[in-house]
Structure formats: structure tokens, C-alpha cells
Amino acid sequence: MACSYQLGTKAESRCGSTTLGLPILACMSTDIASLRKSYERAELSEDASHADPLQQFEQWFNEAVAGEVPEPNAMTLATVDSRMRPSTRVVLIKGFDARGITWFTNFESRKGLALAGNPFAALQFHWVELERVVRIEGRVEKVSDEESDAYFHSRPLDSRIGAWASPQSQVISSRSVLVTNAAKYGAKFMLQPPRPAHWGGYRLVPDQWEFWQGRKSRLHDRLRYQIGKATTGGGTSAAWVRERLAP
Numbered sequence: 251m252a253c254s255y256q257l258g259t260k261a262e263s264r265c266g267s268t269t270l271g272l273p274i275l276a277c278m279s280t281d282i283a284s285l286r287k288s289y290e291r292a293e294l295s296e297d298a299s300h301a302d303p304l305q306q307f308e309q310w311f312n313e314a315v316a317g318e319v320p321e322p323n324a325m326t327l328a329t330v331d332s333r334m335r336p337s338t339r340v341v342l343i344k345g346f347d348a349r350g351i352t353w354f355t356n357f358e359s360r361k362g363l364a365l366a367g368n369p370f371a372a373l374q375f376h377w378v379e380l381e382r383v384v385r386i387e388g389r390v391e392k393v394s395d396e397e398s399d400a401y402f403h404s405r406p407l408d409s410r411i412g413a414w415a416s417p418q419s420q421v422i423s424s425r426s427v428l429v430t431n432a433a434k435y436g437a438k439f440m441l442q443p444p445r446p447a448h449w450g451g452y453r454l455v456p457d458q459w460e461f462w463q464g465r466k467s468r469l470h471d472r473l474r475y476q477i478g479k480a481t482t483g484g485g486t487s488a489a490w491v492r493e494r495l496a497p
């Protein structure tokens with residue numbers, strides 16, 4: 251039985267159980283509009299942050315891993331297709347360096363088709379326990395075939411077969427399509443599945459970063475880094491300009 255929730259008032263609802271069979275104990279009294287928390291764990295200042303956003307990201311990512319937040323490597327990827335329709339999904343970061351942020355997927359998926367039509371994208375990490383968000387924007391390119399091959403062959407066998415078995419984002423008639431495909435490709439490739447041409451890595455090359463640290467009374471810290479021009483010696487070079495944004 252479904253449980254309905256209401257904004258702003260006490261929910262007058264029918265309670266039932268979730269699809270996992272867990273009883274919905276809170277639904278009679280859940281007032282969504284009153285759900286809030288105060289963010290008080292840390293602060294982010296100009297003095298204590300890195301001038302280079304990649305170093306700042308590395309520090310926060312390492313702290314998320316060390317802090318054992320659930321799936322610290324999960325990030326939301328937003329794309330906009332050629333019809334200007336935005337869409338989001340979660341993917342796993344598989345690497346980051348001065349070239350950008352890397353993940354792997356099916357090039358023919360919804361996100362892959364969107365990126366083929368419009369290469370600009372945004373990434374977001376939300377490390378809830380640390381009261382931190384990182385937003386990254388930029389242009390997306392495919393990683394080299396060598397990089398995609400190297401990562402593909404580092405994956406467990408069932409994941410490599412899965413890349414063949416799942417026509418990601420396409421409508422399938424039933425789950426048995428996946429099971430049948432997995433058996434078919436497993437028998438075909440045995441222990442040595444090659445990387446499918448439709449599967450590999452993307453790299454987002456950042457031109458903007460934002461680091462958000464929750465603070466008390468909704469006076470959060472937000473530091474944005476954008477590519478600007480710096481004059482050094484005789485010439486100019488690209489440099490990150492760090493600015494504080496109002497929360």
C-alpha cells in the first residue's frame with residue numbers, strides 16, 4: 251500500500267510496507283517541509299583552501315575516503331542533449347589528474363548520445379556526512395583507446411561480460427534479455443572478452459569548480475574557481491581565479 255507525504259502539514263496517509271517488506275513507521279507523522287539540519291562540522295576559508303582546485307579536490311576526496319562516507323567515489327553526472335533536455339545519473343569516478351575527471355560507461359547510452367550532441371557536462375559529489383558538495387563543469391572528451399582498454403581489462407570478468415550483455419539505456423522486453431545475453435557472450439568470449447567499441451571512458455576537463463561547505467544558520471561557505479588570465483613576467487597565462495559566492 252502506498253504512503254503519501256504532504257508538504258507543510260502532518261501527513262494524513264495510509265501506511266503500508268516498502269517493496270523490501272520493511273514497515274513504513276514514520277509516514278503518519280512525517281512533515282517533509284520541517285526536515286532540516288544545521289551544518290556545523292567544518293568551514294572553508296580562502297586562507298585554508300588551495301589556490302589550485304585540483305589540490306582542493308584531492309584533499310576533500312581523500313578526506314571523504316578516510317572518513318568512510320558511503321561510496322565517496324559516486325558522483326552525479328548531468329548532461330544536456332541536443333534538444334536542450336537535461337538529465338542526470340550517478341557514475342563512479344575512476345581517476346582524476348591535471349587532465350580532468352574520468353569515468354567509464356556505454357558510449358551509446360542516453361548520456362553517451364547526449365555527450366555526442368553536446369559535449370558540456372557537470373559533475374557533483376555530495377558527501378553528506380562531511381556536509382560538503384563539489385560541483386565541476388567543463389567540456390567532455392573520450393579518453394584514449396589505450397586508457398579504456400587498460401581499465402576495461404582491470405574489471406572483474408562478469409563486469410566485462412556485462413558491458414557486452416547490456417544495451418545500456420535501451421528498452422528491453424524483460425530481464426531475461428540480460429541473462430540470455432550474458433550467457434551468450436560468456437560462451438563466446440570465455441575468459442577473454444575484448445572491450446566493446448561502444449564502451450569506454452570519458453574525461454571532463456574542468457573550467458569551473460565549486461566547493462561548498464555547510465555552515466550554521468545557512469551561512470554556508472562557497473568557493474568558486476574559474477579559469478582566468480594571470481600576468482606573470484612578460485606574458486599572460488591561464489590561472490584559476492578563486493571567488494567566494496553567497497550561499
Ligand SMILES: Cc1cc2nc3c(=O)[nH]c(=O)nc-3n(C[C@H](O)[C@H](O)[C@H](O)COP(=O)(O)O)c2cc1C
Nearest residue numbers: 324339340341342353354355356359360361362419
Ligand atoms: C553508485 C552508482 C554508480 C554507478 N556507476 C556507473 C558507472 O560508473 N557507469 C555507468 O555507465 N553507470 C553507472 N551507474 C548507473 C547509472 O547511474 C545509470 O543508471 C546508467 O549509466 C544509465 O544512465 P543513462 O541512461 O542516463 O545513460 C551507477 C549507478 C549507481 C547508483
